[in-house]
Amino acid sequence: DTGVSQDPRHKITKRGQNVTFRCDPISEHNRLYWYRQTLGQGPEFLTYFQNEAQLEKSRLLSDRFSAERPKGSFSTLEIQRTEQGDSAMYLCASGPRRGRGETQYFGPGTRLLVL
Amino acid sequence: DAKTTQPPSMDCAEGRAANLPCNHSTISGNEYVYWYRQIHSQGPQYIIHGLKNNETNEMASLIITEDRKSSTLILPHATLRDTAVYYCIVRVGVQGAQKLVFGQGTRLTINP
Numbered sequence: 557d558t559g560v561s562q563d564p565r566h567k568i569t570k571r572g573q574n575v576t577f578r579c580d581p582i583s584e585h586n587r588l589y590w591y592r593q594t595l596g597q598g599p600e601f602l603t604y605f606q607n608e609a610q611l612e613k614s615r616l617l618s619d620r621f622s623a624e625r626p627k628g629s630f631s632t633l634e635i636q637r638t639e640q641g642d643s644a645m646y647l648c649a650s651g652p653r654r655g656r657g658e659t660q661y662f663g664p665g666t667r668l669l670v671l
Numbered sequence: 672d673a674k675t676t677q678p679p680s681m682d683c684a685e686g687r688a689a690n691l692p693c694n695h696s697t698i699s700g701n702e703y704v705y706w707y708r709q710i711h712s713q714g715p716q717y718i719i720h721g722l723k724n725n726e727t728n729e730m731a732s733l734i735i736t737e738d739r740k741s742s743t744l745i746l747p748h749a750t751l752r753d754t755a756v757y758y759c760i761v762r763v764g765v766q767g768a769q770k771l772v773f774g775q776g777t778r779l780t781i782n783p
Binding site: 558560587589591597598599600601604612647649651658659660661662663664665667 | 705712714717720770771772776
């Protein structure tokens with residue numbers, strides 16, 4: 557257990573529905589990352605927060621995706637109008653602000669299946 | 672971030688040392704080498720990282736060549752629970768997003 561928690565751990569939804577995932581980072585960490593991992597591939601970066609500010613978004617993050625981190629604590633990732641191609645493991649990671657050699661600690665992930 | 676090359680799979684006997692190689696020939700002077708592993712259906716687990724010098728912690732040792740173009744992760748006494756996909760990542764260790772760029776990794780199987 558790294559101290560990063562994600563909820564839910566599994567989600568099954570029908571195409572076209574909206575889903576929201578939550579990530580609770582390690583409390584003293586001000587950096588928070590979302591990644592997506594499809595079967596047989598390594599995780600891919602989606603977006604990054606420093607405190608409450610979303611500072612970078614990947615091209616993978618289409619208009620249907622939105623992420624927030626109110627008050628710089630927990631974060632949510634919402635997918636609107638889900639598609640079958642959204643089926644993946646969604647991973648959250650947090651890290652301290654050290655400036656050099658930062659280590660990211662990952663949560664257990666939320667596995668999404670879109671039917 | 673520099674690209675890394677790892678063998679797709681490796682086998683090792685339980686109790687022996689597992690040596691996982693990684694090539695990063697285009698690494699820059701300020702890029703760190705990170706190793707993570709991912710056991711089936713879990714989130715990636717941080718193992719170790721280094722810049723120039725060799726590093727050791729309770730999980731593993733990291734040997735970085737003098738020219739920094741390659742490195743080796745050593746699990747000194749592999750157990751069945753070390754079976755996982757191991758990712759070698761190089762990343763700039765300065766201000767910024769510092770996102771991790773994962774490759775395909777090495778699937779390490781520890782055999783009894």
